[in-house]
Amino acid sequence: MAKTMKHVDAVCVGMGWTGSIMARELTKAGLTVVGLERGANRTPAENFVLPTVRDELKYRLRLDTMLDTSVETITMRHEPGETALPMRRWETFNMGDGLGGSGLHWNGITWRFAPSEFVLRSHLTQRYGKNAIPADVTIQDWGITYDELEPHYDRFEKLCGVSGKAGNLKGQIVEGGNPFEGPRQNEYPNKPLILSQGGAMFMKAAQGLGYHPFQTPASNSSAPYTNPEGLTIGQCQYCGHCEFFGCESNAKASPNVCVLPALMRDSKFELRTDSYVSRLIYDKHARKVTGVVYIDRRTGEEITQTADIVILSAYPFNNTLLLLLAGIGQPYDPHTGKGTVGKNYCYQTIGGVSLFVEEEINPWIGTGTSAASIDDFQADNFDHGGLGFFGGGYICVSGSGGRPIQVRATPPGTPRWGTAWKEANAKWYNHNLSLTSHGCNYAHRNNYLDLDPTYKDAIGRPLVRQTYNYRDNDYKMSAYVTAKAAEIAKAMGAKIVNPPQPRTGNFGATNGQATHHTGGCIMGTDPKTSVVNRYLQNWNASNLFVMGGAVYPQNAGHNPTGTMGALAYWSANAIVNQYLKSPGALVHA
Amino acid sequence: MVDQTIPRRNFLKGAGVAGTAVAATLSSGLAACADGQTPSAAAAKPATPPSEPLLTLTPGEAAFLSAVYDTFIPADQFSPSGTDCGLVVYIDRQLAGAWGQGARFYRMGPFLPGKPEQGYQLPLTPREYFANGIAAANAWSRKTYGTPFDQLSPADRDAALKTMDGGKAEFVDFNSKRFLETLYQSAMEGFFADPIYGGNRDKVSWKMVNYPGLPATYATKAAEYRGKKVNLSPQSIADLN
Ligand SMILES: Cc1cc2nc3c(=O)[nH]c(=O)nc-3n(C[C@H](O)[C@H](O)[C@H](O)COP(=O)(O)OP(=O)(O)OC[C@H]3O[C@@H](n4cnc5c(N)ncnc54)[C@H](O)[C@@H]3O)c2cc1C
Numbered sequence: 001m002a003k004t005m006k007h008v009d010a011v012c013v014g015m016g017w018t019g020s021i022m023a024r025e026l027t028k029a030g031l032t033v034v035g036l037e038r039g040a041n042r043t044p045a046e047n048f049v050l051p052t053v054r055d056e057l058k059y060r061l062r063l064d065t066m067l068d069t070s071v072e073t074i075t076m077r078h079e080p081g082e083t084a085l086p087m088r089r090w091e092t093f094n095m096g097d098g099l100g101g102s103g104l105h106w107n108g109i110t111w112r113f114a115p116s117e118f119v120l121r122s123h124l125t126q127r128y129g130k131n132a133i134p135a136d137v138t139i140q141d142w143g144i145t146y147d148e149l150e151p152h153y154d155r156f157e158k159l160c161g162v163s164g165k166a167g168n169l170k171g172q173i174v175e176g177g178n179p180f181e182g183p184r185q186n187e188y189p190n191k192p193l194i195l196s197q198g199g200a201m202f203m204k205a206a207q208g209l210g211y212h213p214f215q216t217p218a219s220n221s222s223a224p225y226t227n228p229e230g231l232t233i234g235q236c237q238y239c240g241h242c243e244f245f246g247c248e249s250n251a252k253a254s255p256n257v258c259v260l261p262a263l264m265r266d267s268k269f270e271l272r273t274d275s276y277v278s279r280l281i282y283d284k285h286a287r288k289v290t291g292v293v294y295i296d297r298r299t300g301e302e303i304t305q306t307a308d309i310v311i312l313s314a315y316p317f318n319n320t321l322l323l324l325l326a327g328i329g330q331p332y333d334p335h336t337g338k339g340t341v342g343k344n345y346c347y348q349t350i351g352g353v354s355l356f357v358e359e360e361i362n363p364w365i366g367t368g369t370s371a372a373s374i375d376d377f378q379a380d381n382f383d384h385g386g387l388g389f390f391g392g393g394y395i396c397v398s399g400s401g402g403r404p405i406q407v408r409a410t411p412p413g414t415p416r417w418g419t420a421w422k423e424a425n426a427k428w429y430n431h432n433l434s435l436t437s438h439g440c441n442y443a444h445r446n447n448y449l450d451l452d453p454t455y456k457d458a459i460g461r462p463l464v465r466q467t468y469n470y471r472d473n474d475y476k477m478s479a480y481v482t483a484k485a486a487e488i489a490k491a492m493g494a495k496i497v498n499p500p501q502p503r504t505g506n507f508g509a510t511n512g513q514a515t516h517h518t519g520g521c522i523m524g525t526d527p528k529t530s531v532v533n534r535y536l537q538n539w540n541a542s543n544l545f546v547m548g549g550a551v552y553p554q555n556a557g558h559n560p561t562g563t564m565g566a567l568a569y570w571s572a573n574a575i576v577n578q579y580l581k582s583p584g585a586l587v588h589a
Numbered sequence: 590m591v592d593q594t595i596p597r598r599n600f601l602k603g604a605g606v607a608g609t610a611v612a613a614t615l616s617s618g619l620a621a622c623a624d625g626q627t628p629s630a631a632a633a634k635p636a637t638p639p640s641e642p643l644l645t646l647t648p649g650e651a652a653f654l655s656a657v658y659d660t661f662i663p664a665d666q667f668s669p670s671g672t673d674c675g676l677v678v679y680i681d682r683q684l685a686g687a688w689g690q691g692a693r694f695y696r697m698g699p700f701l702p703g704k705p706e707q708g709y710q711l712p713l714t715p716r717e718y719f720a721n722g723i724a725a726a727n728a729w730s731r732k733t734y735g736t737p738f739d740q741l742s743p744a745d746r747d748a749a750l751k752t753m754d755g756g757k758a759e760f761v762d763f764n765s766k767r768f769l770e771t772l773y774q775s776a777m778e779g780f781f782a783d784p785i786y787g788g789n790r791d792k793v794s795w796k797m798v799n800y801p802g803l804p805a806t807y808a809t810k811a812a813e814y815r816g817k818k819v820n821l822s823p824q825s826i827a828d829l830n
Contacts, residue, residue: 050803050804050829051803051804051825051826051828051829051830052826054783054802054803054804054805054826055783055785055826056781056782056783057778057782057783057786061778061782062688062693063693068692068693069693069694069695070692070693070694070695070696073695076707077707078704078706083701083703085701085703085707085708085710086695086697087695087707087708088694088695088696088708088709088710089693089694089695089708089709091708091709092708194811194812194815195815196811196815197815197816200815200816235808236808237805237806237807237808238805238806238807238808238810238811239804239805239806239807240805241805249806359816360816360817360818360819362814362815362816362817362819364800364801364805365807365810365811365814402800404781404794404795404798404800405777405778405781405782408781408798416754416773417660417661417662417750417773417776418660418661418663418747419663419665419666419667422662422665422667422668422797423667425797425798426667426797426798426799429798429799429800430798430799430818454699455697456697505706506704506706507706508705508706508708509706509707509708510705510706510708510709
C-alpha cells in the first residue's frame with residue numbers, strides 16, 4: 001500500500017525559482033508547506049567551488065546540472081499528423097533539474113516585459129485594425145496589466161539584487177536606461193555592471209544610429225548586496241562562466257542563494273528532494289486537487305502527499321503533463337481550436353550576426369548578461385504598419401564569456417581545420433563579437449503540447465509531445481530585427497561582418513538556443529480560452545495554482561524569468577490576502 | 590563484436606602495407622604505446638598513437654583517431670599534433686566513461702530515422718557510435734583508396750575528411766557527414782577543454798588563442814583590462830587545485 005504523509009497546508013511541485021518563491025510566501029503567511037523536487041539537493045558552497053566550477057566540458061558540453069534525458073525528455077515534431085521523436089539528448093535547449101531548478105544555472109538576464117505585451121491582442125487590434133492579426137496567430141491578452149504587476153517585478157528585482165539603470169522612473173524618462181520600459185516605482189537595487197569593451201562599442205554605435213542603448217539588467221550583482229530576505233549576495237567576478245554553471249561567489253541570483261536559506265530555517269517548511277511527482281489527485285466533483293503522488297527516487301516507493309493548496313511549479317512541460325494526466329481541463333485540439341490544456345506553446349525566435357573587430361575584446365571577462373542592449377525594435381515599440389509581422393526583440397552584444405570550446409568564431413572562408421584554421425583562431429579569438437536579435441514567439445494555432453502516444457519516461461508516464469515550428473510571423477520578425485543588428489555591427493567599425501543569420505528553416509532539436517518555453521497552461525479571462533485565471537488559479541480546481549512560463553499566452557521578446565518571478569509574487573499575494581480568507585474561485589467566469 | 594574485431598582486422602591488414610615514408614612519421618613516444626600489442630604490429634603502425642595505455646579504444650581505432658586528429662590539428666608553429674596534445678587519450682577516456690557508455694541518453698525505442706531536425710535517433714551509445722563509424726570509415730577508405738584511413742598520406746587524409754565533410758563519402762549504412770561532425774566536435778573538445786581531461790596538454794590551445802583559463806576573477810580588473818591586450822599565463826584546474 002502506498003505510503004501517505006501527514007497532511008499539509010500546501011505542497012509545491014518543483015523547487016526552482018517559482019516553487020521556492022511560493023513556498024517562502026506561503027510559509028511566511030503561516031502555512032505548513034512541503035517542497036517536492038525531482039532532482040538532487042545541492043548548495044553552491046558544496047557543489048560549485050573553485051577551481052572545478054570552471055569546467056566548460058563538464059557543465060556546458062556534458063550538461064552536468066541539467067535533467068538526465070534517460071529519466072525524462074520530450075518528443076518533438078513540426079506539424080500535427082507527423083510522428084514525433086524523442087530528444088534523446090539535449091542538443092538545443094536544456095531542462096533544469098535539482099534544487100533551484102534552472103534558476104541555479106541560468107544567466108540572470110532579468111527583464112520586465114513591455115506594457116503592451118500584457119494586452120497584446122487588444123493593443124494590436126486597436127492600433128492596426130480588427131483584421132490585422134492573422135487567424136492562425138492565436139495571441140491573447142493576459143488578463144493582467146503591467147501596472148498591476150509592477151510592484152511584484154520590483155519585489156523580484158530586489159530579491160535578486162538586479163544590477164541595472166532605470167529608464168522610466170514613475171513616468172520620467174531617465175538618461176542611460178531603457179526608455180521603452182514601463183514606468184517603475186524604484187531604481188534597480190544595484191548599479192549596472194562594469195561595461196565590457198564590446199558593450200562600449202555597441203553603445204556608441206547604437207547611439208550614433210539614433211537608437212537608445214542601455215546596459216542589460218542583470219541578476220549578477222555589481223556589488224555585495226543584502227536582499228529583503230536578509231540573505232547576502234556576493235559581487236560578480238566577471239568570470240565568464242555564468243550560464244550553465246553554478247556561481248562560486250554567490251553573485252548570481254538563484255533560489256539557492258536568494259530564497260532557500262531563509263526558507264530552510266522556517267520550521268513550517270519541509271524540503272524533500274529526489275521526490276518525483278508522478279500525478280495529481282483530482283476530485284472532479286469537488287473541483288479540487290486533493291494532493292499529489294510522488295516516487296521517492298532513492299527507494300522507488302510511491303508516496304501520497306495531501307494538501308489544501310497545490311502549487312505546480314515544475315516548468316511548462318511538467319506543469320502541462322500533470323494537468324493532462326489528471327484530466328484537469330480539456331486538452332487543446334489544433335483541428336477545432338477547442339480545448340485549452342497544451343494550447344499556445346511558444347518558444348523564442350533568436351537570430352544573430354558575428355563580427356570581427358580590431359579592438360581587444362578580452363571575451364573571457366564576462367558576466368551572465370549581454371553587456372548592452374537596445375529595445376527600439378522590441379514589442380510594439382516601433383510602427384509595424386506594412387511590415388507584415390508583429391512583435392520584435394531586443395538586440396544585444398555578446399558578453400557572457402570566451403569559453404574556448406564554444407566561443408571561437410572565425411571569418412568566412414576560414415578552413416575548418418589545419419594550420420590556417422589555427423592561425424585564424426589565434427588571430428580572431430580576441431577580436432570577435434556577436435550581436436543577438438532576441439525575438440518574441442507569438443502563438444500559432446498548430447504549436448501546442450500534448451501526450452506522446454508512444455514514448456514514456458523513467459517512471460512510466462507518457463512523454464510530453466511538442467508540436468512546434470517557427471511560423472511566418474517569426475521568420476519575418478527575425479529577418480527584420482536581425483538586419484537591424486547587422487547595421488549596428490557595421491556601425492561598430494567591424495573589419496568583417498558575417499552574413500546576418502536570422503531564424504530560417506524548421507525548428508531543430510540540434511541547434512543550441514535558449515531554454516525559454518512558455519504556454520500550455522495559459523492565463524486569461526475566459527475558461528474557454530485559458531487554463532488559469534489572472535491569479536494563476538486553475539479554472540477547474542480552485543486550490544490549484546500554476547506557475548512559470550506555462551501561463552504566458554505567448555512569449556515576448558525578452559527573456560522570461562523576470563516576469564515569472566513577478567507573477568509568482570502576484571499569485572502568492574492573491575492566495576494570502578484573498579484565497580485564504582475564503583477558499584474558492586477568485587474569479588467567477 | 591563489430592566494435593572490436595573489425596577495426597582490429599583493419600589494423601592488421603594495414604600493418605602489412607605500411608611503407609617506410611609513413612613509418613618515418615613515428616613519434617618517439619611510440620615504444621611505450623603498444624599496450625597489449627605485439628612489437629612488430631606496433632612498429633608497423635603508421636599513425637602516431639599516444640604513448641599512454643588506453644582504456645577502451647582498440648589499437649586500430651586509436652590509429653584511426655590519431656590520424657584524424659593529426660589532420661585536424663597538425664604539428665606546426667601553433668601546437669604539436671593532435672595526438673601529441675593528448676586528443677586520443679581524451680576521447681579514449683570519454684568513451685570509456687559514463688558519457689561514452691550512454692549515460693544521460695534516452696534509449697527507448699522505437700528507433701526511427703526521423704528528420705534531421707529531430708536530432709540523434711540511433712540506438713548507439715557514443716562508444717558504439719565511434720566503433721561503427723570508424724569501421725564504416727575504414728571500409729570506405731579501403732574501397733576508395735585501397736587502405737584504411739590511417740595508412741593514407743597526409744594529403745589523402747585531408748581530402749578524405751573533406752569528402753566526408755561535404756557529405757559525399759558513401760559509407761555503408763552510416764551517415765558520413767554526421768560522423769565527421771562527431772569526430773570534429775570531439776577534436777574541439779579535446780583540444781580546448783581543461784587539460785584535466787587528457788587533451789590540451791600544457792594548455793597549448795589556450796596559449797594559442799591567449800585564453801587565460803582560471804581562476805577568472807576579474808571584478809577588480811574588468812575596467813583596467815578593457816580594450817587592452819593582456820597576456821596572462823593560462824591556469825588550469827590542476828594548477829589551482
Ligand atoms: C542555461 C540557461 C540559461 C538561462 N538564462 C536565463 C536568463 O538569463 N534570463 C532569463 O530570464 N531566463 C533564463 N533561463 C530560463 C530560466 O532558468 C527559467 O525561466 C526559470 O528557471 C524557470 O523557473 P521555474 O520555477 O518555472 O522552473 P525551474 O527553475 O526549471 O524549476 C522547476 C523545477 O521543477 C522540478 N520538477 C519538474 N518536474 C517535476 C516533477 N514531476 N516532480 C518534482 N519536481 C519536478 C525540476 O527538477 C526543477 O527543479 C535560462 C535557462 C537555462 C537552462
